[in-house]
Amino acid sequence: MSDASSDSLLLRQCRLAHQSADDPLVDIAIEAGRIAAIAPHLDRPTEHTLAVNGQLVSPPFVESHIHLDSVLTAGQPRWNQSGTLFEGIDIWRDRKQNLSLEDVKTRAITALKLQAQQGVLFVRSHADVSEASLTALKALLEVREAVKDWITLQVVAFPQDGIYSHPDNEARLEEALKLGADVVGGIPHYELTREDGVRSVHRIFDLAERYDRLIDIHCDEIDDDQSRFLEVVAACAIRCSCGSRVTASHTTAMGSYNNAYAFKLMGFLQRTSINFIANPLINITLQGRTDTYPKRRGVTRVKELWQSGFNVSLGHDCIQDPWYSLGTGNMLDVASMAVHVCQMTGLEEINACYDMVTHHGARTLHLKDYGLEVGNAANLIVLDAADRYDAIRRRPVVKAVISQGRLLVETEPAQTQWH
Numbered sequence: 538m539s540d541a542s543s544d545s546l547l548l549r550q551c552r553l554a555h556q557s558a559d560d561p562l563v564d565i566a567i568e569a570g571r572i573a574a575i576a577p578h579l580d581r582p583t584e585h586t587l588a589v590n591g592q593l594v595s596p597p598f599v600e601s602h603i604h605l606d607s608v609l610t611a612g613q614p615r616w617n618q619s620g621t622l623f624e625g626i627d628i629w630r631d632r633k634q635n636l637s638l639e640d641v642k643t644r645a646i647t648a649l650k651l652q653a654q655q656g657v658l659f660v661r662s663h664a665d666v667s668e669a670s671l672t673a674l675k676a677l678l679e680v681r682e683a684v685k686d687w688i689t690l691q692v693v694a695f696p697q698d699g700i701y702s703h704p705d706n707e708a709r710l711e712e713a714l715k716l717g718a719d720v721v722g723g724i725p726h727y728e729l730t731r732e733d734g735v736r737s738v739h740r741i742f743d744l745a746e747r748y749d750r751l752i753d754i755h756c757d758e759i760d761d762d763q764s765r766f767l768e769v770v771a772a773c774a775i776r777c778s779c780g781s782r783v784t785a786s787h788t789t790a791m792g793s794y795n796n797a798y799a800f801k802l803m804g805f806l807q808r809t810s811i812n813f814i815a816n817p818l819i820n821i822t823l824q825g826r827t828d829t830y831p832k833r834r835g836v837t838r839v840k841e842l843w844q845s846g847f848n849v850s851l852g853h854d855c856i857q858d859p860w861y862s863l864g865t866g867n868m869l870d871v872a873s874m875a876v877h878v879c880q881m882t883g884l885e886e887i888n889a890c891y892d893m894v895t896h897h898g899a900r901t902l903h904l905k906d907y908g909l910e911v912g913n914a915a916n917l918i919v920l921d922a923a924d925r926y927d928a929i930r931r932r933p934v935v936k937a938v939i940s941q942g943r944l945l946v947e948t949e950p951a952q953t954q955w956h
């Protein structure tokens with residue numbers, strides 16, 4: 538397979554990620570960018586054939602939470618020594634003084650390519666809008682357009698320094714929506730006071746309604762058990778009956794709430810259908826920094842939220858930035874970390890962690906047309922794995938990435954030779 542512009546493509550002998558081991562392998566026919574048929578033995582004329590040979594075929598990974606404006610800046614202008622969220626924000630405040638459109642676009646596209654070659658075709662990125670020129674946002678809107686033929690990017694207007702911490706930030710957030718940001722963001726736990734935090738959540742819901750946008754709030758990303766903005770988000774979602782359009786990202790304080798409060802809160806949350814995003818790679822390193830021992834994990838209650846039926850997805854959050862100097866862009870690294878940190882080691886739980894970087898992320902992003910079904914856009918990946926569990930355990934290479942019906946990338950697994 539090499540002609541990347543083929544109109545019709547047949548994938549032979551695919552093991553679908555969500556089928557069970559005894560289901561038969563299937564062929565997948567792709568025509569004019571769509572999945573035209575899925576059945577055990579398809580016999581139809583096709584321009585190109587890809588022999589999958591029983592390997593895993595999955596819908597693409599969904600990166601539901603990343604900050605593409607800050608990727609690949611670790612160490613600029615200095616390393617995060619304390620490892621805390623707050624030192625990260627301070628370092629970024631210095632770095633963002635000399636952003637240019639070119640700087641942000643180059644780094645963002647490098648990161649998107651890194652992710653796409655590892656099977657990510659849908660991304661939600663935050664763009665910091667608490668700086669006068671809105672360079673990060675403008676750059677990511679340009680990137681959204683530049684990459685749209687091979688990867689779908691959603692941009693969140695994210696007021697990193699708070700909406701009320703600076704007299705101009707509220708207007709900057711609204712300007713970002715006028716410029717075309719897809720999603721309204723916020724950071725209530727970093728507003729100057731609790732009252733400002735509550736007010737910021739109300740303002741975010743107002744703006745989302747006025748501009749008809751989704752909501753994704755960095756919410757309670759702190760170990761403080763008194764950080765309780767999730768209840769404000771829940772209240773607003775109950776009142777607008779718009780919970781499925783709302784996402785609470787991080788919510789790490791939930792890991793520190795006492796069970797009596799968490800139990801009551803869960804009841805309120807049940808009256809909404811808000812989405813949750815956990816970022817286990819970075820929050821396992823950012824949180825717990827003021828603890829001695831025992832040391833908290835600082836990750837939200839992923840397992841309990843999932844068991845209660847909430848839509849939970851997982852994000853990378855960072856690739857080499859002031860908050861996290863590591864990161865490969867591989868969503869299986871994220872899922873693997875969730876399995877460990879959230880103790881989701883039951884087989885169904887491991888499979889759920891795979892779903893959190895695929896279907897659940899798609900639901901959070903309100904993607905239409907996602908999944909391996911006839912009629913949907915032909916976005917899919919071939920993994921050198923037997924099933925979802927094997928994929929998370931070994932994190933193997935994504936051998937082929939098909940985007941909008943077109944073969945976008947192929948990667949050969951490494952070969953080992955014993956002598």
Ligand code: 17E
Nearest residue numbers: 604622755758854855860
């Ligand atoms: N900004 C923030 O508030 N929290 C984070 N985890 C990152 C940036 C990466």
Ligand code: FE2
Nearest residue numbers: 602604755854
């Ligand atoms: Fe984040």
